[in-house]
Amino acid sequence: MKRQLAILFIGIAGLLSVPLSAQEVLIHSHNDYLQQQPFYHAYSYRASSIEADIFATPFNDELRVAHNLFDLPSAPTLDDAYLKPLINLFQQNESRVWKDSDQLLTLLIDIKVDMCFPLKKLIAKLEYNPEVFDSTVNPYAVRVVISGDRPNAANFYKYPSCISFDGSHTDYTQEQLERISMISLNLSDYTRWDGKGSLSAADRQKLTEVIAKVHSLGKPIRFWGTPDSEEAWAIFHTLGIDYINTNMPEACAAFFGLLPL
Numbered sequence: 001m002k003r004q005l006a007i008l009f010i011g012i013a014g015l016l017s018v019p020l021s022a023q024e025v026l027i028h029s030h031n032d033y034l035q036q037q038p039f040y041h042a043y044s045y046r047a048s049s050i051e052a053d054i055f056a057t058p059f060n061d062e063l064r065v066a067h068n069l070f071d072l073p074s075a076p077t078l079d080d081a082y083l084k085p086l087i088n089l090f091q092q093n094e095s096r097v098w099k100d101s102d103q104l105l106t107l108l109i110d111i112k113v114d115m116c117f118p119l120k121k122l123i124a125k126l127e128y129n130p131e132v133f134d135s136t137v138n139p140y141a142v143r144v145v146i147s148g149d150r151p152n153a154a155n156f157y158k159y160p161s162c163i164s165f166d167g168s169h170t171d172y173t174q175e176q177l178e179r180i181s182m183i184s185l186n187l188s189d190y191t192r193w194d195g196k197g198s199l200s201a202a203d204r205q206k207l208t209e210v211i212a213k214v215h216s217l218g219k220p221i222r223f224w225g226t227p228d229s230e231e232a233w234a235i236f237h238t239l240g241i242d243y244i245n246t247n248m249p250e251a252c253a254a255f256f257g258l259l260p261l
Helices: 002-016 040-044 069-074 078-092 116-127 153-158 201-216 230-239 249-255
Strands: 026-029 049-056 063-065 106-111 143-148 164-167 180-186 221-224 243-246
Touching: 026 040, 026 249, 040 078, 040 249, 049 078, 049 116, 049 143, 063 078, 063 116, 078 106, 078 116, 106 116, 116 143, 143 180, 153 164, 180 201, 201 221, 201 230, 221 243, 230 243, 230 249, 243 249
Parallel strands: 026 049, 026 243, 049 106, 106 143, 143 164, 164 180, 180 221
Antiparallel strands: 049 063
């Protein structure tokens, strides 16, 4: 199997003329809360970005992590699933995510409904633990990035340093870019490729151009709505996509030879 993966890597790298060693592999655990062990599973494989969808609820005015409204009654709270585990880890690991590494972690919070109330609640929680969630206090702090229903970009500057934002396009002012941590785009806007076979030359060109555009802004790029397979991960990496979007962080980490904790 390893020999087959090596051959696949070499073939794709030669096809695109981009060495696989050219950049670090960053794994984004998409819809992480659907994992059998949310947070801990992705954390154990050193995922660089972990995604949680949140809803404000009438249950003690809490924020809960779920894919849709129907799951809310049994859904875990954001505190229990993500914030408390992170706080505990920072207490154990000398104010960083991994005791043996300076690697940073992004917690991508996708606000699903009515941005104002859940964002206000979230900020209050984060500001209570600035050494864990504010990089101006601790350079190793978790980067909490707001996606989904987010404020208008013109208002990004109004929000505190414990949060930043997920960009959804490439036309931002310099002031707005200062509050953006990453840019996430819909893959289907550039290609209908399903992860099987080769990308067409035209689609490869479109992806190459938008990746270069995002990088010229000084931001990492992630695509969502992506095929989730070994072949797709390899091609995305050779194209220079920074965050590999996957619902299978363990398999993706194994594919790239990343060792678990």
